[in-house]
Amino acid sequence: MPPRITSRVSLTALLGTPVTDSQGHLKGKLKDIAVATGPDAGNVAGLVLKTRSGLCIVPSQEVMETPAGTLELRRPSALVPLKDDGNFIYLQQDLVDRQIIDIHGRKVVRVNDVELEWMGQGSAHLLRVTEVEVGVRGALRRIFKGMLPRTQIEKIAVRFTPKVIPWQFVDVIEVDPARRVKLRIEYERLADMHPSDLADILEDLSPAEREAVFQSLDEEVAADTLEEVDPKLQVSLLEKLDEEKIADIVEEMDPGAAADLLAELPEEQSDAILEEMEPEERQEVEELLEFDERSAAGSMTTEFVSVNENATVQDAVQALRSFDGDPESVTEIYLLGDRRLLKGAVPLARLIMAQPESRVAVLADARVLSCPADLSQNALAEMFDKYNLHALPVVNSQGRMVGVVQADHVISYLRERI
Known part of the structure; x- marks a missing residue:
């Protein structure tokens, strides 16, 4: 039988809560919450209490809520001195006010609060992290804590749309070399x-x-x-x-x-x-x-697909399969003659439609555009604009192909000029 959710609570609301024994004697106040990492990530490993003798920790199943809004220890003996071995993430210390990576949203955000839920099953009473609050709601809770009663703060907070990240989409960056959990x-x-x-x-x-x-x-x-x-x-x-x-x-x-x-x-x-x-x-x-970085050669890549001018479509497909560079950058295959002289170019779409035994030279464009290696970047950008190019082969003074300029290089250059 799965645990049932008995109540939800924010970290801000829990912090500072008195913790007593069954006779009502104060044992300490909630200082922080230790959360497990690795396979148990998200499970609360223990509640950190500030006591007269120092910081202590107690498993969450040894703590229960009371109608008065305090926390009660089931067994005071379960409260032991905190020995930080670096295997926990502390929600208040390591998370609140820190920047985290929201993998789901692909961005960096700042944590304002953490949402938790008590999970009840039989006599067990477990605490689990559910989501991280990165919006106004969490910030308001912290601003008004100590100034207004908890119930009144929640009445204000619920007016704002929650902006949360589920815990499974949260990755915590820890850069303190003294801690074992440097990066999760x-x-x-x-x-x-x-x-x-x-x-x-x-x-x-x-x-x-x-x-x-x-x-x-x-x-x-x-x-x-x-x-x-x-x-x-x-x-x-x-x-x-x-x-x-x-x-x-x-x-x-x-x-x-x-x-x-x-x-x-x-x-x-x-x-x-x-x-x-x-x-x-x-x-x-x-x-x-x-090469001069301000020239076409300075903007080119030497990774491109080429075949001999007498090659077949099957040869060109094999050259594509053997290409070690970025396959998404390939828009055409270049035909090279003796001494790597540029003879033509075949768009990939045309290559796909042809029979394997066809010669690629038959499929090549009647005219192939190229530019000299020393062409300025301004002139290069003008060529890409004039001919609506995706890529442009670069040749040296002997007409030998030495590389290819991709459209994204030209776009980056134009952005730098803005």
Whole structure:
């Protein structure tokens, strides 16, 4: 038989509540509530009381509500001195007034109060966290606490629409190195978020919280997120990481974005990171670092799909399957002749409709647009606007294809000018 909800209460209302024994003798006042982490997350591990002898803790099932609005201990012997081993989150100390990540809403919010419920079954009387209040209602409760009776405060609070986050969508950032629970974020939930949403969250956090969240990400997710944040924030996020860790992240980035990032770092640090990178990725980034960042080559990526001009559709599909870059960035396949001379481009939609044995050259556009590597970013933006481009191949002075400029790079450049 599942427990039944006997009553709901806010943390603000509970704090300071007198706790007595069965004879009415005062044993202490409620100072905080300890909540379990890990598999038992959300379950109240114990009520923290301020007593004459110091802070003590008692399991919530050893406490019951009284008609007078106080709390009563079932067994005073269950009240023991608090020994903080770092396995709890304390709602008042660690949560109220702190910024948290709302995974469901993909944003950072500030906690104003916490909602709990008493769960009754037989003689047991358990307390459980249900949701976090991030709206005006919680703020009002705290403002008027001690000034008005609890019942009157609730009459005012109920006039405001609650703005809450269910506890299962709350991830608490704890950055105090003295505590074992430094970060309680389920990686899978962060990894499922779009990199731009993660970037927005990082920008809204304090430096210490930002560092804790970023270091919890694996290299691939960290790389995708890093590409979405402001260059100054990129540098800040990498400050506490060693060169080997940074190299692992940079290797997962688009080569163009990686080159832009390394260009923002001190030359000595940039060289040290390049030394830690795998030879193939290092060569790609080093080649891009040689270009003027204000040119087309400085905005391009070297990750694109190409086949020989004599290839078949089946060959092109295989090249797509073997592509290690971001598949969402591919809008066309480029045809290259001898010495990587650009011969044409085939849109993916046209490729999908063709027979496997067809030659890709037959499907290619009669004219293929390209730009020189030293083309200015202003001229590059004008080309994208004039021809409504999604991507534009970049060629060197010999006509050899060296990279591709994606539309999002041009959009980022235009935003910077506004």
